[in-house]
Amino acid sequence: MKALKLNDSTLLLLLILMIFSIASCKEEALIFPPMQQGEVVVAETRPTARPSNLTVIAAFNKQIEIYWPQISDRVSRAMITYREAGQLKSLRVDSFDVETVIPVEEIATYSFDVVYYTEDNTASKATSFQVQSRPFESDFKVQQMIVSEIEGGVRFVFPDTETDKEFTYTIGYSLDGEQHAVESRGRGGATVEVNGLLDETVAVDFTIQVIDNELDRVGSAMKSSKPGALQFKRLLPSFKYFLRGQTGNVQWTNDIQEPISVKIDYVVNGEARSTTLSNTDRSELISFNVAGQMTPVTATITGKEGYAIVIEEVIATEMPKNEWTAQVSSVETQEGAANGKAISLIDDNINSFWHSTWSSGSNPVFPHWFSIDFGSEKVLSQIGMIRRHNNTGGGFRTFHIEVSNNGNDWVSVAQNLTFISDDNPATWQDYAIVPVKTRFVRIMIVEPRVSTVTSTHLAEFRAFGY
Template sequence: MIPIKNILYKAWALILIIGLSYSCNSDIYDTYDDYVDQEEPVSVGKPDTIISRSGKERILFQVFINSDPKIKEGVIRWSAEDSTNFKVDRTTYQRDSLNVEVRIPEGNYDFEVYLKDSKGNKSIAVEHSATAYGENYRSNLVSRIVSTFSFDGARAMMAFVSGTENERNTEVKYTNTANEETVEVISRETDTIHLPGCDVEKDIMYRTYYVPTPAVEGVETALDEFGSDWKVLELPEILPIIENITFTDILGGVTADWNNPDGLDLRLDFAYTANGEEKTHTVESGEITGKTAISGMEAGEQEVRVTISDTEGNSFGPQTYVVAPGKAVKLDKSSWTVYDFSSEEPAEGTETYPDNGKAMAVIDDNPDTFWHSAWENGTPEYPHYVVIDMGAEKTIGSFEVFRRQGNDNGQTRHQFLVSSDGENWTDAGTFDMDPGTDEGQNYTIMSNPTARYFKYVAIEGPDHYAFLAEIHVYGLE
């Protein structure tokens, strides 16, 4: 007799086997049915190449499409919520390209570009990074740097430093003398621009246009240009100086006075005509109150043309002034004598010029002779001097001196003094001397003193000695 528990055990085992068998067969047929019902996967060609150009809150994509005839649409996506679709319509199934513009806020973006067929099947996505530009980019742009500004009284000129590869045209806006607003344009390749009829008393403004990406082989890669803020040109305070120079007529020339309240380092050029020859008297000064004298001018009414420039190259002028120097003549030396001297050197004499080295050589009207301080029996140091008696009182307008011809080792600074009695002296001025030229060097005595005696004093030089070929005096007999 079989035990009941054995019968129950076998029954439960049979039920379990039948259940497992049914479960396995059901899964197999379900998987098979799914496989049979599923369509074959469709492959859609991806974009070949993507090129982008950036602009003002926009990006232009050039999407190159391969020859897959199934491609009907494309998608450019830059976030889970943001994308744009474009149709792919073509008459032939060869490789071509489409331009797609995306309007988008300023910023840097990572894009995915993929293609689709008519049933919505997608290609593999191609990644592409691009940037849209806007006000943040524009607000950081600066106008092209101005190197110099000049004004000749009728026309202004601005010079710029060379432009960068991202710069384009620069606009200059100003008001002309007819009170009309005018705009001139200068290209990046040009450094100077003229502003005809510019009223320099009013603001001159300029701004520069830029592209965010440079051109490649002459072809622009950017869609738009961006202009910097207008900038007001800050002019050096030269115009008030040149407009307020005052001239005083003296014998054989004029004096000029000016104010330079900012202490700018300036160069002042005074151009005039003498004996049909154009001449220029130049002064370099940073003094707040400036003064100079121009000698060797013809008598009577004439023009002086003033140009002022600073160390940065900015300049104003020429501005024309009318002056009327007094008549000055070269004083006759026939009655002049040597009244005194510090030392002389007769050993410099030669057979041709036996008076070489002597003090009298400075008034013999021969520039090939010269006075020389002593050296044979002693070598006195600076200063060295010669005193001349003109025989009667004269009004002195200027002195003209000539170095020892062909020799640049003489004094570099000298002084003139005047006297009525040869004992009491008045300082007439201390000046620099150029030892490197054989030409006459003129020194205006602004006070136009009246005197019988004058003293020439060599103050300093590269060696211990001094020499001089000739002295002339211009004034009134």
């Protein structure tokens, strides 16, 4: 094989190609590490943008923080460019050992370009990323606060911004013409409660301030909120006012064990009297002598906060029946002339009785019912019933009380009450309800005393009201 001989011109061409190749490799190696287009990754508390070779954090107080990785010795500096308010801005970075902090002016999405340079001013490709700036911590805490109603007050919850700075939280408001303020200081998040707001029907205007004590910066806001209802007010619908013999009675159910005090002012034979039961968290009954007469009652109910509700009611006597009419679900005609009919329920004779149908070929079964029309609207606070005088073998056990203002649309005011159909001797059984305005009352009889009996009966019905 012959050796290949190169002339001088060929050697010169090869030398030029080698130099060009080395220069190209050197320029490509300037990009260290490789630059790639980055994307903003938003975390719950610290949204970040993560290009492949740096970490960008949107910090509070309108600051963008750039953390640098290990940079090649061939890189001498970096230039950061971005736009703000329509102007192009730039920042030179000469040290990559500490983070670069860029203060911005707006709460907005910023686009950044980063370019590296060598000592001979050769530029790398640009790394681009976007990041949403964040507000001052004091502003952020106000913007993100949660306002909620609590018993007798309002609660303000401010988020933790995960810094070690101390903040002052101030809630100002006006109540009954006087200015008030609640203040709290601390690091991290905070919960501030305003108490002593006793009327849940009235909204209160609050001025909220969060002070960054390090920056001496104040975040502020206005908020209007009603307080939460006091617990003891939940007991008010259970209060019943009724007559039993010679005594007036006030009874209530306390199923939330909320301590209350109850004062009853009443009148007997023209003389004003009162009785008080203090600081009880149980269901109670207060009885007081009214000589069997109707009397106005003022109940003052005070919760543990010292706030009182005053209720005007009446301990009512038995209503006369001269304007009443009765209807029943069915009538039995085989019980004698005075019995079986609806009128037997309200004839003021406990020896007569109403009876549902039992002698037909298709006797009605439970539920049975009877209704009373008072003739005009009354305040009903109590009903009473007495069993058939000459029979303890039938009757009923369970019933509901319903009321209506038109005789067609019924509302239940008491359910699953128990009637004793075999008491001996027969006595009146009275049932107090929360006083309600109504013209009609209906007794819905839903369960027999003896399961095999399909009919029912009752001697007399009475009602207390005014």
